[in-house]
Amino acid sequence: MVETTGGGPGDGTAEVLDRPLPDGVRRRVVQIVSDGFGGLTVGELPAQLRQYARFAPNRRAKFAGNAMAAALETDPLFRQRIGEKLREAQPELTGALDSGSPPPAADPLDVAAAAYVLRPTGWVKLVTAAGEEAQRADAERADEESRAELERLREELDRARAQIRAETERLRVELESAKKEAESLHRKLRAAQSDVKRGEAALRKAHGEMEAVRTEGHAQVSAAESENRRLKARLGEAEATLEATRRAAREGRSVEDMRVRLLLDTVLDAAQGLRRELALPPVSVRPAETVDAVEPGRMTPKDIAARALSDSDPAILDQLLALPQAHLVVDGYNVTKTGYPQMPLEKQRLRLLGQLSQLAAQTGAEVTCVFDGAELAAPVLLAPPRGVRVLFSKPGVTADELIRQLVRAEPPGRPVIVVSTDREVADGVAKAGARPVASAVLLKRLS
Numbered sequence: 001m002v003e004t005t006g007g008g009p010g011d012g013t014a015e016v017l018d019r020p021l022p023d024g025v026r027r028r029v030v031q032i033v034s035d036g037f038g039g040l041t042v043g044e045l046p047a048q049l050r051q052y053a054r055f056a057p058n059r060r061a062k063f064a065g066n067a068m069a070a071a072l073e074t075d076p077l078f079r080q081r082i083g084e085k086l087r088e089a090q091p092e093l094t095g096a097l098d099s100g101s102p103p104p105a106a107d108p109l110d111v112a113a114a115a116y117v118l119r120p121t122g123w124v125k126l127v128t129a130a131g132e133e134a135q136r137a138d139a140e141r142a143d144e145e146s147r148a149e150l151e152r153l154r155e156e157l158d159r160a161r162a163q164i165r166a167e168t169e170r171l172r173v174e175l176e177s178a179k180k181e182a183e184s185l186h187r188k189l190r191a192a193q194s195d196v197k198r199g200e201a202a203l204r205k206a207h208g209e210m211e212a213v214r215t216e217g218h219a220q221v222s223a224a225e226s227e228n229r230r231l232k233a234r235l236g237e238a239e240a241t242l243e244a245t246r247r248a249a250r251e252g253r254s255v256e257d258m259r260v261r262l263l264l265d266t267v268l269d270a271a272q273g274l275r276r277e278l279a280l281p282p283v284s285v286r287p288a289e290t291v292d293a294v295e296p297g298r299m300t301p302k303d304i305a306a307r308a309l310s311d312s313d314p315a316i317l318d319q320l321l322a323l324p325q326a327h328l329v330v331d332g333y334n335v336t337k338t339g340y341p342q343m344p345l346e347k348q349r350l351r352l353l354g355q356l357s358q359l360a361a362q363t364g365a366e367v368t369c370v371f372d373g374a375e376l377a378a379p380v381l382l383a384p385p386r387g388v389r390v391l392f393s394k395p396g397v398t399a400d401e402l403i404r405q406l407v408r409a410e411p412p413g414r415p416v417i418v419v420s421t422d423r424e425v426a427d428g429v430a431k432a433g434a435r436p437v438a439s440a441v442l443l444k445r446l447s
Contacts (some may be wrong), residue, residue: 019055021116022135023126026069028113033068034061036085044069046078072117083118102126122383145260229396236397237405244409259411262325264416269324312438314445320435321363323415328407329434330356331353331399331420332371332444338421338439360387372399400425409431 021029034057037045042053049071052064060068072079087094087178093110096102097120102111108129115123310316321328336348343351353369360367364390373392384390393402403418407429410416419442420426426436 017313021069021127024109024110025112025116028109029116030065030068031074032059032086032113032117033082034058036082037068039085039088040081043427044078044081046075049078057414079117079119086117087112090114097123097126127216164241232396233401240405261412263413266325312444314441316346317417317437317445318363320417321359321365321436326363326365326417327410328359328365328367328414329403329416329418330367330369331403331418331422331425331439332369333399334420334422334425335439335442339443349382353388353390356388357385359446370399370402370406373397377423400428404428404432407434410434 019349019355037049037052037060038057042050045053048067049064052060052067055063083094093106093114096106096428097115097118098159102115112127112129115126205436320326330352332349332352333345336343336345336352340348340351349371356367356369359365367387368389368391369395370391373394382390391402391406393399400420400422402426403420407418410433412433416429417437418425418429418434419437420429421439430436
């Protein structure tokens with residue numbers, strides 16, 4: 001639809017386009033403005049377009065297209081200047097438009113774009129016709145493309161159908177082959193299941209035999225471990241004896257010489273103590289005094305029996321320690337756990353060793369305190385108190401065994417007193433010639 005105003009005849013400036021400019025026409029218009037842009041000075045350009053003056057034509061059309069189209073529509077002077085540049089660039093096309101007969105061979109979009117810039121009489125019809133022509137061309141092109149796409153899809157469908165038929169035939173052949181193979185596998189599976197059942201039966205039998213062998217092996221290992229522990233204990237004793245022998249050899253005398261010398265000192269001290277106890281005069285014994293009889297005022301065996309002390313009397317420990325060269329061996333933890341078990345092990349040791357040091361100073365006896373090394377979580381940093389020998393058993397050796405080794409190391413005849421409530425220890429040291437004393441007796445004596 002074309003609207004006209006009061007302009008003169010032959011002037012198309014009064015015509016108004018009542019619909020949006022077709023896209024194809026608009027692109028050609030922007031290109032015309034961009035091409036004519038470079039022939040204008042900065043002062044001839046509208047203010048909103050001056051920032052694009054230095055742009056290349058392609059960049060100008062890309063970034064300033066909307067601004068150029070708006071300026072061309074709203075600024076008649078700018079449109080006139082662009083029209084002049086267009087006449088200079090395309091004189092034939094612009095001359096034909098001015099005469100009212102555009103060349104029939106020209107591109108409708110170029111004709112419509114030039115008419116939009118120059119605004120000759122009837123330019124709106126040209127722009128509208130170009131838009132409709134472009135739409136028809138687009139529709140025909142789209143229809144042609146649709147037909148070509150439809151034909152391509154039909155060809156692809158035919159190929160797909162042929163492939164499906166071939167694939168179906170191939171799958172049918174493979175299915176037949178798979179069925180035959182499955183039947184063969186079923187037969188093999190049944191045979192394998194029979195073999196598995198026979199194998200499971202043989203495996204169960206082998207497991208039973210293996211369990212019997214394992215049980216027998218465990219028993220043999222246990223017996224071997226027991227024998228190994230016994231041999232290790234004997235080896236430890238032999239090593240201890242060998243070390244003592246080497247130590248004595250380094251000092252220039254044998255272990256037996258040391259035992260004999262210690263026994264001799266014990267006999268001499270016992271003789272001197274007996275002489276002091278009996279208050280013998282320094283005269284020789286008369287033959288008449290060797291006759292066995294009871295003199296007036298002397299104690300009879302019955303009187304001596306009446307004076308015997310109980311095994312639980314602490315005084316018996318003083319009598320034993322008063323013997324010449326007496327050696328007191330104490331089972332440390334047996335005593336402390338009998339007397340004060342609620343205390344930590346470290347405090348138990350310190351308390352017992354302090355009391356034993358006082359006892360050694362009072363009696364002059366040799367005192368050895370033995371602790372079980374298995375009770376230790378770490379090495380003990382301990383300064384033994386004066387007069388007390390402190391020993392810890394080695395790994396794999398108990399304190400009871402260490403006490404028995406100490407007793408066996410003493411010469412026969414030396415008074416050895418062992419303090420322990422352990423009945424096995426007491427019986428063992430008694431057989432070796434030592435005198436066992438209960439831990440409670442020592443605790444009473446220390447308190």
